[in-house]
Amino acid sequence: MKQLGYLLLAAGFLGGAFATSLDVQHVDWVTFGASAAAAIIGLFVVKREASAAARSDTVLQVNRGELKESIRNIVRDLDELNTGAAKKGGELRDKIDLVLRTDLRRFADARESMVHLFGLQAYADIMSCFAAGERYINRVWSASADGYDEEASTYLVRAAGQFKEAEKQLAEAAKSHAG
Known part of the structure; x- marks a missing residue:
């Protein structure tokens, strides 16, 4: 069904382009309107199928596990970075790339399921903290790259x-x- 939606979307755009290119002075509005309708129907079908897939029990359960595991790994790795031997400069930057990036990406990739699992307000609250933490990580990375080790340590905490x-x-x- 999703493939049909993409086909209608593409055909609609191509048909609309065709209808407007036939004559410089006049547009074949019937062809253009039919093409636009096909594109809109195609977009609707694609969005509906994507939404249904995002709400499937399998996807939600897999993403629930991804969210929990990735945030746990991030917290653990940051605790290790904060309590371990003081890392500075390029060493800290490399360690961030090595241990944090994968779990940050995993969490971000699974985040859309939070709306379906927990509601919009919980999603907003969780993502607000996550985004702030991610910005701090980026600041740590930049500060360590520029040699500002004290700033990097502050923002790592x-x-x-x-x-x-x-x-x-x-x-x-x-x-x-739960349930």
């Missing part, structure tokens, strides 16, 4: 706090929507 809060809110949302 702040990042850990934001991700711990996101983990706490995720756990609370999961607990209140």
Whole structure:
């Protein structure tokens, strides 16, 4: 069904382009209107299928696990970075790339399921903390690249706090929507 939607969408755009290119002075509005309608119907079909797939029980359960595991790994790795031997400069930057990027990406890729699992408000609360933590990580990365080790250490602690809060809110949302 999704393929049919893409086919209608493409045919609609191509038909509309064709209808407007036949004559410079006059547009064949019947052909253009039919093409536009086909494109709109195709877009509707594609969006409906994507929404249904995003709400499937399998996707939601897989993403629930991805969210929980990736945020747990991020918090653990940040705790290790904060309590381990002081890393500076390029070493810290490389460690961030090595241990955090994969789990940050996993969480971000699964985030859309939070709306279906926990509701829009829980999604907003969790993602607010997650995004702040991610911005702090980016600031740590930049500060370490520029040799500002004290700033990097400060924001590494702040990042850990934001991700711990996101983990706490995720756990609370999961607990209140268990079942």
